[in-house]
Structures are given as C-alpha cells and as structure tokens.
Amino acid sequence: MDATLKVQRGTRRAAEASHTVASGLAELARLLPTVRQLPSPRVLVFAAGKGGAGKSSSTANVGAILAAAGYRTLVIDLDIQANQAALLGVAQDPDRAGELDDGRSFLSAVVAGDGDLVRPLIEVRPDLHLVAAGLQTRKLSDYLTMTKEAERQRAVRVVIDRLVQLHDIDVVVLDSRPAGELLGEVSLLAADYIAIPLKTDALSWNYGFDTIARLYAESGASARLLGSYLFATGSANTRIQADTRRELEDKLGDIAPVFRTVIPHSEKAAKDQSESGLTADEYAMASAALAKPFFVDPAAPKFANNSDGISSAYASLAVEIVTEMVRIPE
C-alpha cells in the first residue's frame, strides 16, 4: 500500500476518534447540570464477579473522561493491587508517588469513622482526584471482616460521604475487588449505581452476572444497575458479540439496558497504558502524534493499532452511563 495513503488513513481515523471523544465530552457537559440535580453522593461501581473483567480499566478511563468533561470526579481504589495509581500515572510520577500512602489514610478514616482523615491525591488530572489503595487496603478488608455485617456499608459510606462534601464531588467511581470478596461486596453496598463489564466467555457469565446477582440479593445492596456492556472483545467476533448481546438483553429484560458500547480488545494498549500511566484518551492522542509506519521511521514508538477506537469507546461508554444515570428508572 502506498505509504502516504496509509498515513493519511491513520490520520483520518485519529481525527474521527478525536471527534467522537469531543462529541462525548460535549454530551457529558450538557448532562452535567442534570447530574448535579440528582441526589448526592453519586457513587458508581464497576462490578464483576472475577478478576480481569475490566473493572479497573473502566474505572480509570470513565473517571478520566468524566473529569475531562468537567465533572468533579473522585476515584476510590479499594483493591489491594492498587491499579488506579498505575493506570492514572501517579505511581510512575516521582513528583506525586510520594503522596501514595498504601491506602493507610482511607483505612484510618474508616476505622475512626472520620472522612477528614483521608488524604486523597488532588488533581491527578484536572477535576480528577484519587484515593489510592495499597498494602494497607488488606487491613481494611481485615477490619471490615471483624465489623458487623450491618455496619460495613455505613463504615465505608460515611467516609465517602464526607469526601464528597469536602471536595464538592459530582461523581465517585469505585474500583473494587471481585464481588465474591469482602471489599467487592462492600463496594456493592456502598454504591448508588452499578455498571457490569462482561466478557463473552462462560466464566464471565457465571461469575459476572449470576454471582453478582446472588450477592446483591443476599447482601441487601440497593444500588441501581445502570447497565452492562461487553468488555475487551475482539472486534472480529461480531457474531459472538451479537449472540452475547442478545442473551444479555434477554437476561436483563426491563431491569437495565445493555449498552451499545463495546470496549475493544488490545493487549498492547493495556500494557502500554498501565506502564505509562496514560488514559485511553491520552494514549490515543500520543499515538496520533507520534506513531509512524515502520518504513517511515523504524525508531518511532509503537502503539496499539486500535488506540483511537478504545478512546472513543470509553467516551461513548461514559455518555451511556451518565444518560442512564439521569433517566428515571421504570
């Protein structure tokens, strides 16, 4: 293929993706006043029954898109893996890594019942704050294990409520453990809204939905299921996607929608983003600016081919989530 033509096509794809993201930001900005009229706090959790389902990536990227659209957003990481610090670039930043406290201040706040004790990382992006997790988050799980079941939700929620008040937060996004673990269950209890990423394999089905539904029913959670979406599905598997979507729609009925957005799969993008601390949008922008075909510049950095598609998908997902959030449920 003619090299120039190939480059131009790449540029156009990036431009279209950029347009999709810009449209998404505009739509989110349009919805913001309505969101601010909803009861506060507004705590969203991406729930899944197993690891690797897309909770952390969705949290970081949807959180970043919301913040980019002007939503004062707080990401709270309740996973000992501390993915959010890496995904949002704090762990890689020597200027800010010193602020990471392994989740100690959040643990202290929950134990003391005093949200003022939390030291969030302010403005890891404009309007995006982070309560990071770490080794101390394991102790949070231990502490909550020793807490009466009825008290667990309140113990965490009271801290979140205070953080929302202190920092004037529009939306809180929780990154949790799988729902089968205590911190995952507590996240379900502490949330107001749930979104469920789902892969097409049987394990995701069993753990993704049935486990969450049982836990939800038994724990007394009362967050609203905003919808579900297919995560990290190979773009070529359109038939499998269509079958899964149909099955999902049958399953959910009128309870909640299946979002149109499908988050595309890319090992390379996932690896690069977690190493560099760039969000999908930033990664796509870097790709558009820096990527060159090998025959043009062999030394140019390499990016995932579908970085622009991933960026657009997260923007669309954020719009669908917020649109559903403001809709009055039937």
Place this chain on the structure above:
Amino acid sequence: MSADPLSAFRRGNDRDRDRRAEHVTPDTGTDEVDVDGVLERRRSELLQSTLTAPPPTTSEPVSTPPGEREPQVANIVTTTPSAPTRPSPPAAHPLGPPPTSNAAGRVRRPAVYNVSKEVAHGLRVLRGAREQDYPLLIATALDEAAAKVPVAPEAIRKRNRFSGERITVELDPSVREAIKTAAQERNLNASAFVTQLLEQWIPSRVLRGQLHL
C-alpha cells in the same frame, strides 16, 4: 440461565426512584445549558492545569560542565520568509505585555530551536491534544517558566511546526530578543534555554510517559 436471580436488581430501581422523590432539586436558575461555554471553560482549565512547573528559583547562570553534552544540539537557525509579513496589532494579554517592537514593515523571521527528544514528544502530545491552543501553550510556557520573557500569544503565530526535534516558532523580534538575553544571562544558547524552559513546564508525566512507549 434463569432471569430470576437478577430480579433483585429491581430493588435498585425502586430505591433510585425513592431517592429522587425525597430529594429536593436545587434550583439552578436556568434550564438552558451552555455546552460551548462549559467546554470552553474546560479547555481553558486544561490549559492552565498543565502549567504546573514553577519558574526557575535561581537567577544564577546555568552552564554545561566541560565535556558534558548540552541538552541536544544548540543552535538557532533563522530563515527569511519569502515575503515580509505585516504584524498584527499588539493586544493586551494577562500573560504579559504586548510586544512593543513589531513596528509595521519589520521583517519577522521564524526562529528555529532544537529541543530535546523528550520535549519534542511532550509538545507533540500537547499539540495533538489542543492544536488550536498550541501558540498559547508555547507562549504561556515561556512566560511562566522564564518570568523574564513576557510573551503575548499574538506574538507567536500559528505557523509553528515541528521537523524532527526542531521547533519552528515565528516570534516577534522583541520576544526573540528577550529569549536571547535570558539565555545569555544563564550562559546558555537560545535552544538550550528554550529546552530547559519547556522541560520544566511540560508535565513530567507526559515527558516521561512517552519514553518507554
């Protein structure tokens, strides 16, 4: 697979309706939403948020130790445009006083600065993000970082471009002189000085983030 286990989720819908019913909606005063205004404000906030690097705290000259490489090649290449351009009238701007020496008829020549690879990457990323802000980004970077180089965005035209690791910026002569003077005070040539300024200004995460991609 049965849909029964999922029926518990209806509880969430019920609770959401109840919460809304109990909630007193704050009066926002208007039904109209100024999306453009929000985005414009947002864009401006984004721009400002990148300006986190403090200005240099020392006024002592910075020199490169003997035998050590300066940050990339350090020379200014100037070229004469094909036809003289008439500068726009200066305008007041909070970033600094308007250029004073762009007298009508003076030939404005673009200056070419060679910057480090990391800075070039960082600028490309930022330019990719908000191309329309690029002249303002450069102007603000110089203004914020140098303190001694007051730059109005009008002084830097939109014909900035990259070629390899060279930034070509069309500067008002007064700005160019200011950069040159500030660089001389630090025993640096203009390219090294501009590199240093921009390294301090571009968010370190952006600079570093590109290195291992």
